[in-house]
Amino acid sequence: MTEGYKNPLGNIFVSHRAIATVACQTAMQSYGVVGLAAKNFAEGIAQVLVKDPTLGVDIQFVDNAIKIDLYVILEYGVRITSVSDSVADQVRYQVEKTFGLPVSQVNIHVRGLRVSNVD
Amino acid sequence: MGAISKPQSGPATEDKSTNSYISGQEFKKLVEAGTEWLKTNQQTVNSLNVFPVPDGDTGTNMLLTMQAAYNEISTSGDENIGKIAYKVAQGALMGARGNSGVILSQLWRGFSRALDNLETMDSALLVKAMNEAKSTAYKGVVRPVEGTILTVAKDVAAGVEEKAKSTSDLVEILETMVSIADESVSHTPELLPILKQAGVVDSGGKGLFYILEGMLRYIKGQSLETQTANVQPLSALAKFDETMEEIEEGQDYEVVIDFRPHQPLDLDHFYSHLSTIGTSIQLGEGDGMYRLHIHVPEENLHEPVKLIRSMGVFLKETTENLRAQMADVEKAQKPKIALAPVQPDHIAVVAVSPGIGISRIFASLGANAIVEGGQTMNPSTEEILQAFENLPTDKIIILPNNKNIILAAQTASTVTVKKVKVIPCKSVPQGLSAILRFNPEGDLDEIYQEMQEAIQEVETGEITIATRSVDINGVHVSQGQVIALHNGTLIAASESLEEACLQLLKTANTQDRERITLFYGSNISRQEVDQIVDQIRETYPSHEIELHEGGQPYYQFIIAIE
Numbered sequence: 233m234t235e236g237y238k239n240p241l242g243n244i245f246v247s248h249r250a251i252a253t254v255a256c257q258t259a260m261q262s263y264g265v266v267g268l269a270a271k272n273f274a275e276g277i278a279q280v281l282v283k284d285p286t287l288g289v290d291i292q293f294v295d296n297a298i299k300i301d302l303y304v305i306l307e308y309g310v311r312i313t314s315v316s317d318s319v320a321d322q323v324r325y326q327v328e329k330t331f332g333l334p335v336s337q338v339n340i341h342v343r344g345l346r347v348s349n350v351d
Numbered sequence: 352m353g354a355i356s357k358p359q360s361g362p363a364t365e366d367k368s369t370n371s372y373i374s375g376q377e378f379k380k381l382v383e384a385g386t387e388w389l390k391t392n393q394q395t396v397n398s399l400n401v402f403p404v405p406d407g408d409t410g411t412n413m414l415l416t417m418q419a420a421y422n423e424i425s426t427s428g429d430e431n432i433g434k435i436a437y438k439v440a441q442g443a444l445m446g447a448r449g450n451s452g453v454i455l456s457q458l459w460r461g462f463s464r465a466l467d468n469l470e471t472m473d474s475a476l477l478v479k480a481m482n483e484a485k486s487t488a489y490k491g492v493v494r495p496v497e498g499t500i501l502t503v504a505k506d507v508a509a510g511v512e513e514k515a516k517s518t519s520d521l522v523e524i525l526e527t528m529v530s531i532a533d534e535s536v537s538h539t540p541e542l543l544p545i546l547k548q549a550g551v552v553d554s555g556g557k558g559l560f561y562i563l564e565g566m567l568r569y570i571k572g573q574s575l576e577t578q579t580a581n582v583q584p585l586s587a588l589a590k591f592d593e594t595m596e597e598i599e600e601g602q603d604y605e606v607v608i609d610f611r612p613h614q615p616l617d618l619d620h621f622y623s624h625l626s627t628i629g630t631s632i633q634l635g636e637g638d639g640m641y642r643l644h645i646h647v648p649e650e651n652l653h654e655p656v657k658l659i660r661s662m663g664v665f666l667k668e669t670t671e672n673l674r675a676q677m678a679d680v681e682k683a684q685k686p687k688i689a690l691a692p693v694q695p696d697h698i699a700v701v702a703v704s705p706g707i708g709i710s711r712i713f714a715s716l717g718a719n720a721i722v723e724g725g726q727t728m729n730p731s732t733e734e735i736l737q738a739f740e741n742l743p744t745d746k747i748i749i750l751p752n753n754k755n756i757i758l759a760a761q762t763a764s765t766v767t768v769k770k771v772k773v774i775p776c777k778s779v780p781q782g783l784s785a786i787l788r789f790n791p792e793g794d795l796d797e798i799y800q801e802m803q804e805a806i807q808e809v810e811t812g813e814i815t816i817a818t819r820s821v822d823i824n825g826v827h828v829s830q831g832q833v834i835a836l837h838n839g840t841l842i843a844a845s846e847s848l849e850e851a852c853l854q855l856l857k858t859a860n861t862q863d864r865e866r867i868t869l870f871y872g873s874n875i876s877r878q879e880v881d882q883i884v885d886q887i888r889e890t891y892p893s894h895e896i897e898l899h900e901g902g903q904p905y906y907q908f909i910i911a912i913e
Contacts, residue, residue: 263450263492307491309460311447318450348490 388565419446461487498543
């Protein structure tokens with residue numbers, strides 16, 4: 233699937249996968265995110281970190297704006313709300329900056345926590 | 352106990368052998384000092400932000416995190432440093448705000464884990480704790496970005512380890528930590544290109560530096576309330592204001608002065624003098640010329656100039672009114688509305704709208720430009736003119752939507768070369784029913800005629816609160832009562848919004864009408880709205896009742912009856 237916009241010479245099409253790649257790379261650089269989980273696996277095995285991280289990103293176009301769903305695994309011990317907020321902020325900023333298309337929503341689905349240290 | 356517990360003792364050099372360990376209560380004071388110092392330098396850290404994301408106020412975020420951490424221990428009398436550190440970590444975790452705050456909480460978490468329930472901390476433990484803090488923080492991210500707070504924490508941990516080999520004096524080690532943090536922060540632009548582009552150092556790293564420096568300043572008995580004199584390169588100064596989000600008390604004007612001092616500046620003295628005049632003090636230097644940047648309240652507007660003239664050659668001064676600036680910024684940030692694009696040679700509609708919700712409705716019905724304005728904020732002729740002057744067509748229809756604005760709109764129509772028609776609509780409902788007849792491809796005169804007829808087909812109701820007591824049209828109104836206006840005429844005053852709405856509808860010609868549309872204002876809660884609308888639905892079961900967010904000020908409801 234592709235979405236696009238016009239310039240004076242013609243159309244520019246952007247695939248969902250391209251946007252997913254940017255979203256996923258940004259999320260992986262965000263503090264607190266240790267991985268992305270496949271979005272359509274059954275709940276039980278959603279914990280598995282996926283190899284192709286774009287599988288943990290869902291892109292939709294709603295009313296000419298991008299809607300992003302991210303399925304993430306966070307580090308145990310971080311404040312989930314703060315981390316989710318900053319991931320959403322950074323993903324939105326980076327996607328809008330890269331593609332010049334408005335982002336209407338970034339939904340963060342916390343699919344699991346990775347425990348590196350037990351307190 | 353170590354000299355750490357004697358903040359008044361000046362530089363803690365008298366007896367180094369006693370600085371070899373630290374207790375829980377001493378540690379608590381250090382955390383407090385770090386928090387305090389970060390607070391003092393909060394704006395400086397905020398000003399280093401480079402990402403224009405809402406999360407951006409690093410200084411504030413880190414401060415709130417530290418305050419949450421300190422709140423956990425502020426009343427604790429525990430001597431056990433392990434327990435105190437554990438509480439600090441818990442508090443930081445619960446209060447973590449923003450990216451830097453989360454990383455800071457992870458640093459504390461690792462730090463406290465190393466001190467697990469121990470009574471005191473010596474240099475060996477500090478080394479362990481800093482390493483644990485660093486590695487815990489690094490575990491929180493898959494691809495750590497270097498040139499951030501993480502890098503600074505890593506450098507500090509390494510520095511502590513190195514220093515601890517030669518001394519077990521905690522004050523000396525802390526001094527090393529501060530100087531390493533300072534150096535590490537200054538190297539962040541080399542690691543992170545985006546910092547270099549913006550000409551700043553990393554804000555989170557700088558925040559961490561201030562926390563450590565605050566601890567050291569406390570031990571040395573230095574003030575935690577006045578900013579230290581630090582001179583930056585001139586280029587860094589420009590970044591300072593862009594991050595301002597709101598103006599605090601006493602920041603009415605921004606004064607920037609360029610000057611050459613007669614004698615080398617005594618920075619600390621200069622700073623302490625400045626801090627009595629204003630806030631957000633920044634000083635830049637280049638080629639022997641200094642630039643002072645300060646925010647001052649109105650009464651101190653001329654103080655900076657007086658001070659500078661007494662000490663050097665005065666080169667240039669600029670003053671800006673921050674309040675006015677912020678008002679502009681806020682205006683520019685109003686949510687964007689998707690206006691209908693104008694096709695050349697088609698007719699364009701300019702609507703005056705009192706609220707954001709109403710603007711959206713006009714836009715969705717085909718308005719090509721919106722001018723903000725209403726009862727108490729009439730737009731000027733100039734503003735109306737600007738709205739259509741640049742549209743790529745010369746056929747314009749204006750919907751003033753308020754009787755006080757019709758005149759300004761008519762004036763605008765006479766001072767332009769474009770063909771402009773003003774629909775004499777006195778209210779939002781009239782404007783809306785007019786725009787429903789609008790057809791951009793039609794003939795200007797015909798469309799104008801049709802739209803003008805449309806405004807007769809709707810009755811307007813307005814519900815607001817009386818600002819003074821008055822007798823009009825045989826209705827007695829006391830100040831504070833709810834009043835109902837029908838087509839601009841006062842018809843009822845009552846104690847409740849609900850009653851006023853119902854009386855208004857009774858007066859209106861409802862049996863000949865089929866639809867009642869309510870636009871609720873910005874000064875009424877959704878819950879109240881729902882209650883009132885339910886009541887209206889019950890009273891008028893055969894009418895179609897519609898509800899929209901109008902967002903207008905002052906008027907709880909604008910009602911269209913058609």
